[in-house]
Amino acid sequence: MKKIKNISAKTILLIGGMVLGFTGCSEDDDNPNTGEPIITSQSLKMDLSQFQKEDAGVFMQAFYWDVEPIGGWYDQVASEIEEWANAGVNRIWLPSPSKGASGEFSMGYDPMDYFDVGEFSQRGSENVETRFGSRQELEDLIQKAHANDIEVIADVVMGHNSGGGLQANPFRGGAEVFTLFNEENGNASGKFNRNFDHFHPNGVVDADEEALFFPETDLSHAVPYVQEWLWGRDDSVAEFYRSLGFDGWRFDYVKSFAPKWVTAWNDKVGGFSVGENFDGNQQVLKDWVDASGSAAFDFACFYRLDETLDRANDLTALGDAGNMLRKLDPSNAVTFTANHDTEKDPNPDNRISYGKKLLAYSYILTHDGYPTVFYLDYQAFKGQLNTLIEIYNTLAVGDVEIIEANKDEYIMKRSGSGDNPGLILYMNISGQTKQRTVQTNWAGKQLVDYTDNSRATPTADAQGNATLSAPPGSYTVWSITKE
Structure with missing residues (x-):
């Protein structure tokens, strides 16, 4: 920090x-x-309860990087649900539930078996739980959230995969890549088995997917088999997540696949959705929102707050018109002051300093947009944030007019x-x-x-x-x- x-x-x-x-x-x-x-x-x-808005509620990112205790995170979140509901939270965002290549140490961003949410032994490990817990604990948490009128949002990592077996890829000149996923190689569920035909490059042209995260192991969504297993089939990944009780989706690193695939997923299963388009240019965010039909995290707002509060120590830029997604399209702007990535970033220009956090929250919890509260921030500033959440859910209505910047x-x-x-x-x-x-x-x-x-x-x-x-x-x- x-x-x-x-x-x-x-x-x-x-x-x-x-x-x-x-x-x-x-x-x-x-x-x-x-x-x-x-x-x-x-x-x-x-x-203020007399002014409760019809669309009242804030988004809680209910995890941070390397959460503890291992195997007990779902139970920890469940223990806090009632408190969050009373504070005015209406949705929580959980980490990717599927088993990752690093097993009990995985934060879900190295997805291996999409259908293992804490049920199977994988890669020689006797442990069946994910870092966050078992399938039963996940379903119990979701049920408790629903009982308290809180929707649960799943982190969907459908761009890149990890943990498969080595195989020669003829589309890469015979080079060996980790793209073999079957019952013996990181896919104990036996569903959505994959090989080099389902990654980049392959026999299907999909040039619209340009910003690959891991080029050798990024799924090719243009391949019909991949589309079917991710969202098209009645027993797809999307439908499986729905069956667990998830109400919506946070799409990880959407730069690695075309926005039309987000549209396709949402058309099949519905629900609230928001994309992680890691870009500080408000027009890039707006273009993606228009193309996908999904909301997006307002990285432009985040970087303006970091710039004005920390780097420049000058609030003037907050008065500029159109320099945030929330100014261009407030109904599709999910604002935030921190997330699991920014908080572990060693670059101070990619995070808002601890001493300026409440100033940043005072901004997003009084303006338009849909504000997100980060778990660790809530633990640190609970009283002040509860007050700001109440203000957002009641008094923060009507046109925004900047008086002074x-x-x-x-x-x-x-x-x-x-x-x-x-x-x-x-x-x-x-x-x-x-x-x-x-x-x-x-x-x-x-x-x-x-x-x-x-x-x-x-x-x-x-x-x-x-x-x-x-x-x-x-x-x-x-x-x-x-x-």
Whole structure:
């Protein structure tokens, strides 16, 4: 993780939380001098449950790289389902469930036997479970998620394979490659046996698949046999995942196969889907969304946040029009601040530093798009993230209007809808408290910060102007007080 010399946002929030713990008062606290209830910013807040959106919910990435305990991850996730449901999570993303070449140490991204989700002994190992657990534990987890109104999304790795036996490939001049998958070679289930005819190159022309991940062992989706086993047959991989209870799909590294194959998979089995198109160019993401009909992770938004919060230490670029997928196509933009890949990347330019995480979350959990919360981040910032999730599920409605975007400050307004008053986000990355008079939609109304990062309770004038503030290296989210 990146180190920062100044006090981090997390430290500031922790200190603030300690102060609140010692000095905060509830509506029931009485002034010892008068016996009257003390009026605090907490007591002025509206009950946000009245504004619950119809499409409320956030996405939880329910794993990180090299999860522990080995063999017990499904049970660990199951133990947290009710908490996540209460927080406002409506979908969880699980790692690829199929047995990988590295067995109990596999994170699922070296798929070997698509139909082994913790049932078969493979490659001489007596252990039948995946790193995450057994098939029964997986199905129990999915059932518990469904009982708590949470959909479960499977990670679909249909680009590359690993762990097959060696065989000579005539399309590679007779070179030996690991492309033999049968009962004796990494495919104990006996379903979807493969050989060199099903990988690149082969006798079928499929030039539209250009960015191969592992050229020797990337599946060729143009081969009808591969299409049938992945999604076409009634006993395909897609249908098998459906039978386990999965509700949707996260497609891994979609640059290695044509978007039409995602369309074909979704047409066959349906469900929510999102693609990992690892690209910071918003137009590349938009073109893929249009071609596949699927949502995509908003890597453009991720890199803008990393750039502005860390590399440039300048929020100005957040005000640029069209530099994120969520600005071009918010309904198909799955926003995020971290994932299993970014968190293990040694390049600091490919991840948002720990001290800036909450600032990044304040952005994605107040703007449009479908936000993702990363498991480890939730563990680290649970209280603050629960507050932001509640704000996203209630007040984050209406048009997005950028009020200010400069080096130190970013201020954004959501217009609200009907009785829902909307919100104003104020991000401040400077080393001192910032305040600014802005035009609100709340003429004559008293305001309060729903994140508790500020105790101020300003009142908008007759024209809607109000002086809002944000602490150093932190954020505030403003809306009206209760009547």
